[in-house]
Amino acid sequence: MSVMDFQIDGLVAAPFTPMKDNGDLNLPLIDPYVDYLVAQGVLNTFVCGSTGEGASLSMAERKSLAEKWVSAGKGKLTNVIVHVGGCSITDSQELARHAESIGAQAIATLPTCVFRPTTGKQVAEQLQIIGAAAPSLPLFFYHLPDMSKVYIMVEDLLDALETVKVPTFRGCKYTDYNMLDYGRCLVHSNGKYIMMYGRDEQGLCALVMGATSFVGSTFNYAGKIYNRMRTAYDNGDLEAARKEQHMSQHFLRILSNHATLPTVLENPL
Numbered sequence: 001m002s003v004m005d006f007q008i009d010g011l012v013a014a015p016f017t018p019m020k021d022n023g024d025l026n027l028p029l030i031d032p033y034v035d036y037l038v039a040q041g042v043l044n045t046f047v048c049g050s051t052g053e054g055a056s057l058s059m060a061e062r063k064s065l066a067e068k069w070v071s072a073g074k075g076k077l078t079n080v081i082v083h084v085g086g087c088s089i090t091d092s093q094e095l096a097r098h099a100e101s102i103g104a105q106a107i108a109t110l111p112t113c114v115f116r117p118t119t120g121k122q123v124a125e126q127l128q129i130i131g132a133a134a135p136s137l138p139l140f141f142y143h144l145p146d147m148s149k150v151y152i153m154v155e156d157l158l159d160a161l162e163t164v165k166v167p168t169f170r171g172c173k174y175t176d177y178n179m180l181d182y183g184r185c186l187v188h189s190n191g192k193y194i195m196m197y198g199r200d201e202q203g204l205c206a207l208v209m210g211a212t213s214f215v216g217s218t219f220n221y222a223g224k225i226y227n228r229m230r231t232a233y234d235n236g237d238l239e240a241a242r243k244e245q246h247m248s249q250h251f252l253r254i255l256s257n258h259a260t261l262p263t264v265l266e267n268p269l
């Protein structure tokens, strides 16, 4: 299958990383975790992202986690996307190679942190190097300016990709509130790229603009709400869709009154 054949539709959970009290990974919990997601109609995962605290894990832990999600998801999940980003491009290449070797369906990367790219072209150059390490895997750019502090317009990245060639580039995971840039990306890519939307509390806005896939932390336990929202929207029942989005906003508001992310997002589990 060519990279451009990769498709994804619907919800992608950004799973928490189960740990024991001493901080070791608790991998066996991932088996029931997969079933819990599937029961909510969530058939895709985005592993080692920000919710999964990938950036705080060692290389060995990230690899074990990716392996476990791929094996536990076999025959149950449609796609396991492995996030490989961090501070070191060399480490990202290694994680990309590893993801490819274990049979993950796709990879994604944040821009490097600490020493950050500042332009779309620089991000494209990083993607080129990381993507080349896993030539058979679709690659997504993880846009999370609140945490990465890389405040590019993703449309500038799409522009840059016309000259900086990244053959495996398949799209973005867009976790920001900037619907102008998000909308521009949809128009710019004209269906060529997949623009997974990542702010659960305004997924309906993205849906209206044309999003078809969504990555979120709250899909871990509230997948049914978002699936109902999507169905209502697809059926033309905007009022019902709005009701579901308002419900998700309501509980996020309650959660955010109590602690910081991702701790608070994990608590409902």
Ligand SMILES: CC(=O)N[C@@H]([C@@H](O)[C@H](O)[C@H](O)CO)[C@@H](O)CC(=O)C(=O)O
Binding pocket: 014, 015, 046, 048, 049, 050, 051, 052, 175, 198, 199, 200, 201, 215, 216, 217, 218, 252, 261, 262, 265
């Ligand atoms: C920073 C963060 O946690 N963003 C979440 C959202 O689901 C977010 O928690 C939610 O929209 C509440 O703000 C996802 O986009 C994160 C995600 O996909 C990931 O963990 O990689």
